[in-house]
Amino acid sequence: MYRSHVLVxxxxxxxxxxxxxxxxxxxREIDKNGLGGEVQVVKTGCFGLCALGPVMVVYxxxxxxxxxxxxxxxxxxxEHLLKGRIVTRLLYSETVTEEGIKSINDTNFYKKQKRIAxxxxxxxxxxxxxxxxxxxxxxxxxxxLTEMSPDEVIQTILDSGLRGRGGGGFPTxxxxxxxxxxxxxxxxKYVCCNADEGDPGAFMDRSVLEGDPxxxxxxxxxxxxxxxATKGYIYVRAEYPIAVKRLKxxxxxxxxxxxxxxxxxxxxxxxxxxxxxxSGAFVCGEETALMTSIEGNxxxxxxxxxxxxxxxxxxxxxxxxxxxxxxxxxRIILNGAEWLSSIGTEKSKGTKVFALAxxxxxxxxxxxxxxxxxxxxxxxxxxxxxxxxxxxxAQTGGPSGGCIPAEHFDxxxxxxxxxxxxxxxxxxxxIVMDEDNCMVDIAKFFLDLTVDESCGKCTPCRIGTKRLLExxxxxxxxxxxxxxxxxxxxxxxxxxxxxxxxxxxxxPNPVISTLKYFRDEYLAHINEKRCPAGVCKSLxxxxxxxxxxxxxxxxxxxxxxxxxxxxxxxxxxxxxxxCIKCGACMAKCKFKAIIKK
Amino acid sequence: MKTxxxxxxxxxxxxxxxxxxxxxxxxxxxxxxxxTCGIAAxxxxxxxxxxxxxxxxALGNVTVVQTGCIGLCQYEPIVExxxxxxxxxxxxxxxxxxxxxxxxxxIIKGQVASKYTIExxxxx
Numbered sequence: 001m002y003r004s005h006v007l008v009x010x011x012x013x014x015x016x017x018x019x020x021x022x023x024x025x026x027x028r029e030i031d032k033n034g035l036g037g038e039v040q041v042v043k044t045g046c047f048g049l050c051a052l053g054p055v056m057v058v059y060x061x062x063x064x065x066x067x068x069x070x071x072x073x074x075x076x077x078x079e080h081l082l083k084g085r086i087v088t089r090l091l092y093s094e095t096v097t098e099e100g101i102k103s104i105n106d107t108n109f110y111k112k113q114k115r116i117a118x119x120x121x122x123x124x125x126x127x128x129x130x131x132x133x134x135x136x137x138x139x140x141x142x143x144x145l146t147e148m149s150p151d152e153v154i155q156t157i158l159d160s161g162l163r164g165r166g167g168g169g170f171p172t173x174x175x176x177x178x179x180x181x182x183x184x185x186x187x188x189k190y191v192c193c194n195a196d197e198g199d200p201g202a203f204m205d206r207s208v209l210e211g212d213p214x215x216x217x218x219x220x221x222x223x224x225x226x227x228x229a230t231k232g233y234i235y236v237r238a239e240y241p242i243a244v245k246r247l248k249x250x251x252x253x254x255x256x257x258x259x260x261x262x263x264x265x266x267x268x269x270x271x272x273x274x275x276x277x278x279s280g281a282f283v284c285g286e287e288t289a290l291m292t293s294i295e296g297n298x299x300x301x302x303x304x305x306x307x308x309x310x311x312x313x314x315x316x317x318x319x320x321x322x323x324x325x326x327x328x329x330x331r332i333i334l335n336g337a338e339w340l341s342s343i344g345t346e347k348s349k350g351t352k353v354f355a356l357a358x359x360x361x362x363x364x365x366x367x368x369x370x371x372x373x374x375x376x377x378x379x380x381x382x383x384x385x386x387x388x389x390x391x392x393x394a395q396t397g398g399p400s401g402g403c404i405p406a407e408h409f410d411x412x413x414x415x416x417x418x419x420x421x422x423x424x425x426x427x428x429x430x431i432v433m434d435e436d437n438c439m440v441d442i443a444k445f446f447l448d449l450t451v452d453e454s455c456g457k458c459t460p461c462r463i464g465t466k467r468l469l470e471x472x473x474x475x476x477x478x479x480x481x482x483x484x485x486x487x488x489x490x491x492x493x494x495x496x497x498x499x500x501x502x503x504x505x506x507x508p509n510p511v512i513s514t515l516k517y518f519r520d521e522y523l524a525h526i527n528e529k530r531c532p533a534g535v536c537k538s539l540x541x542x543x544x545x546x547x548x549x550x551x552x553x554x555x556x557x558x559x560x561x562x563x564x565x566x567x568x569x570x571x572x573x574x575x576x577x578x579c580i581k582c583g584a585c586m587a588k589c590k591f592k593a594i595i596k597k
Numbered sequence: 598m599k600t601x602x603x604x605x606x607x608x609x610x611x612x613x614x615x616x617x618x619x620x621x622x623x624x625x626x627x628x629x630x631x632x633t634c635g636i637a638a639x640x641x642x643x644x645x646x647x648x649x650x651x652x653x654x655a656l657g658n659v660t661v662v663q664t665g666c667i668g669l670c671q672y673e674p675i676v677e678x679x680x681x682x683x684x685x686x687x688x689x690x691x692x693x694x695x696x697x698x699x700x701x702x703x704i705i706k707g708q709v710a711s712k713y714t715i716e717x718x719x720x721x
Contacts, residue, residue, distance in 0.1 A: 038645055084662070
């Protein structure tokens with residue numbers, strides 16, 4: 001029995017900031033101090049506060065240590081674990097107040113969060129099935145197999161109001177119901193999981209796979225029982241090595257306990273799971289392309305209908321949900337449909353995980369009830385924008401989504417509200433932008449991605465997105481005309497209306513929404529040949545202010561192209577023909593004599 | 598594993614282990630003085646025994662934590678029991694055996710083990 005548990009984040013974020021070394025050092029120091037039998041070190045999944053990694057929590061006190069370095073470990077062990085004196089210096093600064101140390105759950109980052117999908121991330125050891133069972137794991141599977149009929153399971157999910165967390169927001173229960181009933185005499189059905197998280201910046205699915213893989217396994221077995229399937233596939237990115245490894249361990253453990261396999265809990269229900277690795281094609285997040293890829297073919301979408309519920313993987317009825325959606329299922333079964341439907345807004349129930357990134361202080365993963373406003377997420381949970389800059393927009397939904405401008409800062413975020421203002425939930429990427437971000441450049445960034453990732457099967461997407469990108473590049477280089485804006489709008493309309501799959505149908509969204517809310521920035525690029533945010537290099541010039549320059553020569557020395565000339569103690573000048581606009585001179589100048597316009 | 602009972606057995610075994618990681622897991626807090634004076638007087642075996650019993654008996658509402666010097670070094674090892682309502686009982690010169698008794702009397706049966714409290718130590 002251990003009296004104290006030290007939980008160290010072993011997610012991808014903290015692993016890359018060195019948590020593996022911290023764990024080794026902890027174990028070493030603990031053994032050295034003879035605490036091996038009293039203190040347990042647990043490698044967990046992601047805590048969400050990735051910006052402060054590596055993070056660790058010591059229980060039962062709940063002390064939250066952030067940005068821990070290897071050399072701090074000895075002090076934590078000898079002071080805190082041995083003598084019971086919390087090392088205040090290393091605590092997450094927000095937990096240290098004049099009245100004493102407050103709980104991590106009372107900090108701005110955590111207090112507005114409600115964790116359902118991420119409930120076990122950062123709490124349990126993801127490589128231990130026993131710990132998962134200790135948090136009521138597999139109890140929901142036991143409950144459905146012994147107490148509920150498949151129809152009752154589907155009704156519970158329907159009543160809970162759960163909608164797909166991967167993008168479209170389709171009601172999960174309805175998907176299951178169709179797969180159960182559309183083809184009554186199907187000899188085989190499949191349960192699939194989309195773990196091919198491709199949106200730039202989104203990593204909630206990875207976090208669940210890494211931090212709580214058994215929740216996914218349990219949920220997929222429940223889905224199998226509900227629709228009448230005996231086989232399931234998890235389609236996961238090969239770029240998630242830690243997730244794949246833990247998933248494999250979890251599946252092996254579940255098989256060993258006979259929670260996967262034949263005759264589960266002695267009820268005669270058979271279900272097994274297989275992993276398929278995706279090779280980083282964005283289009284394989286689209287359901288028909290994903291299934292084609294599982295079958296071993298080139299990942300290209302197919303026209304719908306027929307929908308997968310009728311004819312999916314290997315031509316059999318199939319359901320496909322994403323990781324976060326599945327992670328909600330066991331809790332809904334255990335707590336009841338009303339429990340989930342009591343959280344959130346009228347048409348969007350439960351919570352949503354957002355990957356908070358960009359110009360915000362607390363980057364990381366946050367799970368909030370549906371209907372939380374953008375302002376609460378950015379200013380309170382996210383801790384505001386660094387450097388006192390002004391909020392300009394938030395990009396949601398990745399390459400399929402759009403930008404939300406400051407005027408909609410107080411909009412409650414749910415599926416329908418986001419669509420009404422021209423964005424979408426998507427998988428939950430949330431990129432915060434401040435006044436230094438150029439919106440034309442942002443639109444180009446996302447379009448770059450869709451052009452690269454378009455599979456090429458249909459013309460509107462393959463050629464349309466390429467032409468759209470060319471027009472954007474023309475505007476960014478200062479050669480745009482007003483007619484280009486009209487052309488872009490027309491092209492966006494046709495790409496949306498005629499593309500085969502969701503990738504093409506949503507690819508113009510970043511352009512459409514920036515044109516709608518930030519048209520003045522496009523016009524500045526075209527009419528004034530000026531980039532208001534100072535991002536687009538072709539439209540920038542760096543100049544030296546003669547009255548501020550003292551002729552120290554620092555800028556001339558740092559310039560990589562020798563574009564700056566001038567004698568010592570005399571005003572320097574920049575040769576605009578040689579300047580590559582790298583900004584090195586401006587960063588170097590101590591006298592603020594170099595400006596960008 | 599073939600039955601729900603087997604699942605439940607694992608859950609009950611692990612629950613005590615995992616519950617310690619919940620904030621405000623216990624409404625009762627048992628605090629052990631673990632400064633140099635406490636450790637010298639033998640607080641470490643008291644602390645481990647306390648946490649063992651709490652987990653063995655699956656006392657889900659009890660948290661065992663350590664603290665620094667309480668200030669009464671001659672009475673160490675000191676164990677404080679903070680009840681849910683905020684009432685504090687201070688036990689002094691605790692040994693692992695006394696710790697067992699304190700849990701049995703105070704936590705399980707709800708009676709203060711008065712023969713080990715600081716008040717009786719001062720009187721005696």
